[in-house]
Amino acid sequence: MKKSSLAFLAVGTALLLAACTQEQQNKISRSVQNWTGTNGVLEFYAGDKLVRRFIHIDKISTAMGTDDNRPRSYRYGYGVLDENFNMVADSGEKKVYFEISDFGSNYIFFENPR
Incomplete structure (x- = not known):
C-alpha cells in the first residue's frame, strides 16, 4: 500500500472516531474487548485485597x-x-464459568508471564 493511501486511511479513521458520540465509542470499544490467548489470569479486588483469582484462561x-x-x-x-492464590491449578481446584461486569468490578486481567 502506498504511503498516501495509508495516510488517507489513518485520517479517515480519525475523523470517523471523532464524529462518534462517547456512547458510540464505548459500544465500539466494548465490542472489541475480547481476548484469546493461552494462559490468562483474572484477579478481583475488594479495595487493595485480592478476593478471587482465575487462572488458565484461554x-x-x-x-x-x-x-x-x-x-x-x-x-x-x-x-x-x-x-x-498460588497461581497453580492444584488438585481439587476446578475450571469454572465467570462473568465480568462493566459496572463496578475492580479487576485486573493479564497474561501469565510464567
Missing part, C-alpha cells in the same frame, strides 16, 4: 444478545478458580 468474550445480537454489559469466560 478466552474472554463479550456477551451478545440472543435476539438483537448487540453487545451486553459484561464479558465471560472459563478459568480455574485459584482458591489458595
Whole structure:
C-alpha cells in the first residue's frame, strides 16, 4: 500500500472516531474487548485485597444478545478458580464459568508471564 493511501486511511479513521458520540465509542470499544490467548489470569479486588483469582484462561468474550445480537454489559469466560492464590491449578481446584461486569468490578486481567 502506498504511503498516501495509508495516510488517507489513518485520517479517515480519525475523523470517523471523532464524529462518534462517547456512547458510540464505548459500544465500539466494548465490542472489541475480547481476548484469546493461552494462559490468562483474572484477579478481583475488594479495595487493595485480592478476593478471587482465575487462572488458565484461554478466552474472554463479550456477551451478545440472543435476539438483537448487540453487545451486553459484561464479558465471560472459563478459568480455574485459584482458591489458595498460588497461581497453580492444584488438585481439587476446578475450571469454572465467570462473568465480568462493566459496572463496578475492580479487576485486573493479564497474561501469565510464567
